[in-house]
Amino acid sequence: MRPSIKKPLMGQEWFVRFASPALVGVLLLAVWQAACRMNEVPVYLFPAPTDIMATLAREWPALIGALGSTLAVTLKAFALAVLFGTGLAFLFVQSRFIEFSLFPYAILLQVTPIAAVAPLIIILVKDTSTALTVCAAVIAVFPIISNTTLGLKSVDPGLLSFFRMNKAGRLQTLWRLRIPSALPFFLAGLRISCGLSLIGAVVAEFVAGTGGRSAGLAYEILQSSFQLDIPRMFAALFLITVTGIGLFLLMAGLSRLLLGHWHESAMESES
Amino acid sequence: MKHQEASLRVVSASPAPTAADPAEAPPVVDILSAEKVFANGMRGLAPIDLTIRQGEFVSLIGPSGCGKSTLLKLVANLHQPSDGRIAWWRGDFRRVGEAGRRLAFVFQDPTLMPWARVDANVRLPLDLAGVPRAGAAPRVAAALEQVGLGRHGRHYPRQLSGGMRMRVSIARALVTEPNLLLMDEPFGALDEFTRNKLDDDLVQLSWERQLTTVFVTHSIYEAVFLSTRVIVMAANPGRVFHEFAIDEPMPRGDAFRGSARFAELCRGLSAVLTEASIASQRRD
Known part of the structure; x- marks a missing residue:
């Protein structure tokens, strides 16, 4: 750090990290707004950002309820995926036999399109909300399984020798070596998986197509499209996007909290 | 081959082992016809007999592939010999770790x-x-x-x-x-200045604590500076090629490093190493 020399604006950390992406966002919104207004595009074809915001404010009570329902499904699915994903990963590293017999079926979860299995799950599971949660968990679980398994195996062989030489037990090696080594991989898995949980929750609800008590944002979008209420579709879409970004930032924050002091991926740039 | 060994005796005649008491010290490690054949059939080590006594600082040096790291890992019980055996304090490895029989290993990388x-x-x-x-x-x-x-x-x-x-x-x-310290090229990745400093500290430390040390290195200067005994190994198959004692009193410092005797010992070791690397190629 040389505080005596004034860096140009472009070189300053806060500008690169926050101001420049915000500037791009504002610019895009302005172009969007101007294009809609100047060409007098009707609201029912393509609304301007201000129209969307107005709709959001007007429809807030219904939309926030739907958001709550989608968020609940997302978080439950995410928790389920973390639980099962890490559980399976721990199981896989116990023996090659278990890993080789089960891993192909874990891949099955990954390669099957959720839209194709969702109707089946929705028929099999009575409660709609539970069915949606299961669908979302099914697509969110794979990154956690594969990343955590990789992480638990990515142990410095020198350290492993050191543990063995000091006659460390299985539990000691797991707790003091394998779990900390796996943490960066696990957290990378979480970042992917939280987004997938949200996608799963929305896609499953599209397939389920049911309303009633547990109507989520996907249902709102479907309803709005039936009614050709385009601004409302955009408003619901906006809420989904904001939720996704929020979840991602939360996971990135968790990574920084847990890894910031030692792992390259989460360290501040030092230049 | 015979001729070479004869000539080597001449080379090593000047730094002949003269210190009498180290030979009397109790053995810490006995390597008894231990050999290592790897899973792919490669002969890593021909049967080796070697005794390391209390208070010795033994360096293993030799061309790459001579099995010096393998030998050290056998002593650390990180690998098991394919044949023959190794005794620690005249017992088996189960008793290592008891008071007076502690072993520590320093890797090539810090592995923190x-x-x-x-x-x-x-x-x-x-x-x-x-x-x-x-x-x-x-x-x-x-x-x-x-x-x-x-x-x-x-x-x-x-x-x-x-x-x-x-x-x-x-x-x-x-x-x-620890009573027995095993080091596998610990300073190999460091610059020379840092390495010399760490060598100085290691000499001081092992002398103060009366450690028994086995030290794998690539550096002639390091081997001469640190060791009470240098073991030169050759490859194909890995074996002890020659060994000689460095009977300079401990602790050593820059005075030894700058002395004519140090230069002479290094020259002698360098000549033996050249012979060892020639012998390593011949068996191919």
């Missing part, structure tokens, strides 16, 4: 846990042995003090230089108060 602070890294062997935190803390502090890192306990490994990380690794070995 990046997520743990320096003091937690040094404490690791004590944690694994179930030593309570309160009892471990002063020992950790003493070990860090000994390697000159008394003020760096709360740092993370990434905040330290390469030489300092190696010092942490040595502190982690010393914290168990």
Whole structure:
């Protein structure tokens, strides 16, 4: 750090990290707004950002309820995926036999399109909300399984020798070596998986197509499209996007909290 | 081959083993016809007989592929010999770890846990042995003090230089108060200035603590400076090619490093190493 020399604006950390992406966002919104207004595009074809915001404010009570329902499904699915994903990963590293017999079926979860299995799950599971949660968990679980398994195996062989030489037990090696080594991989898995949980929750609800008590944002979008209420579709879409970004930032924050002091991926740039 | 060995005896005639008492010291490690054949059928080590006695500083040096690291790992019980056996303090490995029979290993890389602070890294062997935190803390502090890192306990490994990380690794070995210290090219990745400094400290340390040390190195100067005995190995198959004693009194310092005798010993070792690398090619 040389505080005596004034860096140009472009070189300053806060500008690169926050101001420049915000500037791009504002610019895009302005172009969007101007294009809609100047060409007098009707609201029912393509609304301007201000129209969307107005709709959001007007429809807030219904939309926030739907958001709550989608968020609940997302978080439950995410928790389920973390639980099962890490559980399976721990199981896989116990023996090659278990890993080789089960891993192909874990891949099955990954390669099957959720839209194709969702109707089946929705028929099999009575409660709609539970069915949606299961669908979302099914697509969110794979990154956690594969990343955590990789992480638990990515142990410095020198350290492993050191543990063995000091006659460390299985539990000691797991707790003091394998779990900390796996943490960066696990957290990378979480970042992917939280987004997938949200996608799963929305896609499953599209397939389920049911309303009633547990109507989520996907249902709102479907309803709005039936009614050709385009601004409302955009408003619901906006809420989904904001939720996704929020979840991602939360996971990135968790990574920084847990890894910031030692792992390259989460360290501040030092230049 | 015969001719070569004869000529080597002449080479080693000047630094002939003269010290009488080391030969009387009790053995720490007995390597009894131990050999190593790898899973792919490669002969890593031909049967080797070697006794390392208490208080010795033995360096293993030789061309790459001569099995010096393999031999060290056999002594550390990280590998098992394919045939023959190894005795520690005239017993088997189960008794290693008891008081007066502690063994520590320093790897080529510092192999520290990046997520743990320096003091937690040094404490690791004590944690694994179930030593309570309160009892471990002063020992950790003493070990860090000994390697000159008394003020760096709360740092993370990434905040330290390469030489300092190696010092942490040595502190982690010393914290168990080992009697036998095994080092696998520990300073190979360091610049010469740092390496000389660490060599000085190691000489002082092993002399003060009366450690028995087995040290793998690529450096002729390092081997001569540190060792009471240098074992030159040859490859194809890995074997002991020649050995000679360095009977310069301990502790040694820059005065020895700058002496004509040091230069002469290095020249002698260099000549033997050249012979060893020629002998390593012939068997192919």
